[in-house]
Amino acid sequence: MGNQIVETVIGGVVLAFAAIFLIFAYRTADIGSGGNGVHLTARFDQIDGLNVGSDVRMSGIKVGTVTSQDLDPQTFQAIVGLSVDSAIKLPEDTAAKVASEGLLGGSYLALEPGGADELLESGDEITYTQSAVNLMDLIGQAIFSAGSGKSE
Template identity: 50%
Template sequence: MATRNFAEIATGAVVLLAAAGFLGYAVASSGRTTVTGYPLVARFDHIDGLVVGADVRMAGVKVGSVLSEEIDPQTYQAVVRLDVRDGLAVPKDSAAEVTSDGLLGGKYLSISPGGDTAMLKPGEAFNITQGSVSLEQLLGKFIFSISNKSSAAHNSDAAPAPGGGAAKP
């Protein structure tokens, strides 16, 4: 009886060790880093889909992450606080843009570097920003414009003939 209990305990310990090993491997290879950088601020009209923890990229390479999002009660703009890794200087005339990985991909913050020789200091804000573009709004505008064109074409076909008389077939 005692050997059976010992075997069960040993098996449980091996399973727990294997689970801890898998968890450690998953965390180590997840691509998350604890490297800190310096904070910057960007203000946008819309940040639809951008979440805290999202990537900050420059030329497609991850250079930081989004730290927080809040609304400015005076301007009603979204204020995004982000960090950029130390050692990477961002020119003052750089642009920050909310963009996506693709049609179904997540949103991230893209930095397009400018040509200014002066660099943004920790805590400073981007002067040039572009908010997120909503795919739903674009599709809605496209469908609305197509339906307007087709109804305008239909109305022009039903217009009376010049001279006041009805058009003859």
């Protein structure tokens, strides 16, 4: 009977630690934080490496999160939904580009504000975009352009 009480207490402690860990992970990952920001969309030809939950950064500082990804069946462009902190006021000529964190790192969405007087509001679309640069394509171009030099 004494062993059953000890096992029950240990099980309760394990469940309590699991609950604490899940709450910590939920808050750290910013899950569900998209509800209080400005919701915008942007269209890209390629979004290689960009996933739902990826950072949206401005000047290297996280200001939002990628909330959705869809494919436009008419233009075959990727439509990216993002949520930006409502304290950040973005001009309507803001540019968005898919940037890489490094050679082995993931991708994030970089915002570069413009100089327009009008501001983007929730539901607007960022019209100036730059797609992801495919590193393998760049390496291939460099190899083939170096090998195509003619020696006389």
